[in-house]
Amino acid sequence: MNSLRKKYKFEISPQTVDFNYQITLASLTDLLLTTAGYNAEENGFGMRKLNEQGLSWVLLRLAIEIEKRPFQYENIEIETWIESVNRVSTNRNFCIRNNEGRVIGYATSTWAMIDNVSRRAQDLFTLDNIRAFESQQTVPIEKPKKLDSCSGEQIDQFKTKYSHIDINRHVNTMRYIEWVSNYFSLEHYETKKIKRADFNFMSEILFGDEVTIHFLNGVDNTYQFEIFHNGKTSCRAKLVFEEK
């Protein structure tokens, strides 16, 4: 018998907070991905196991809703479970609680499994046991949105460097979130808080790629971004803020 939902504890470390002493959206996402990694490992289909077979997990979409980003040294708990599994993708959900056990946020994510050489999606039903973890349990937030192309103005341009690259030899997920978070001023973060963030990850960025970031200022505190590498779309993001 397996347990479909598991909880993991974290302390918000000083290296992960911004000037407000609150964890950045990028570092919060990193904790979610760490949680997903721990849980997949325990369930028998973690990255190490997949790598042995020349396979990897790839994050396709992510949505996070957070009431208030936790502060430095706060203890939080992230609960995670698999909602559904089909041949091409699987949905994993998250519930974030503060030290008193009160829910402060939810997240939901979509993943595919790829072959490390061909980079093509593989049939998830070939994975031992994964369907036994399908809970059909949802989270009370909207699914990760499919984001439209954003043809706004170019706001940043650079080549990817050593510090952007992770053990998979591509740009780490945290960096995309950092890059779009960097559009905003300190004043913005002082007066507004992130309510919801949606990310679509479409193609990986490698070392030395030319990155451009485009921005479309929507209405109602909604900001949309598109990250290109060598002219190709890599990531679309939509951040919704609200007044503090």
Add this chain to the structure above:
Amino acid sequence: MNSLRKKYKFEISPQTVDFNYQITLASLTDLLLTTAGYNAEENGFGMRKLNEQGLSWVLLRLAIEIEKRPFQYENIEIETWIESVNRVSTNRNFCIRNNEGRVIGYATSTWAMIDNVSRRAQDLFTLDNIRAFESQQTVPIEKPKKLDSCSGEQIDQFKTKYSHIDINRHVNTMRYIEWVSNYFSLEHYETKKIKRADFNFMSEILFGDEVTIHFLNGVDNTYQFEIFHNGKTSCRAKLVFEEK
């Protein structure tokens, strides 16, 4: 009675490693600074205590020598102690050991205490008890070097952004190290290892400052950098590599 030397344990977390699965120089420095922070706190003159009096610690110089940067999930121990204290600055040393207790590196640092408003150095002899921790115990590496101005070519230019800024509302020390580490290619890190790094921190960089990085390629695997903000020198760095 106080203990002049204290040891702190760390596990190398996945967020801190590069594509080689080894902790980056920036994250290793961050662990050294965390160690310094813990120890100062225990000794009664940590950042929190100083902040209550409108004061802060400022890192002036740092030198690190490392045999091999530790790998992901490795457990290391960092021992730290104060070597000397004079009115304007204090020297703190570090010894880094691997899981078997073997020494894999040393570091040595120079700090001043500043007034948060005037940003001027304050007399360290006014600090309760700090001289009781003066051990006169050295490390077997050269003191942090005073680095010369580097009038080499400009290799990078950008404005500081949200993700660069820490709780002190200036650019975090880790970022300087990341910026100079980013000069090198993945091939460089595959064939060479960092032997020694020297940093001189000269003036703080604030949000929105225009940063330029200059580089002078020396001989014998020695690389020198100078970071300017709005035309003023902020940091000088010297990295010495050797073949793996």
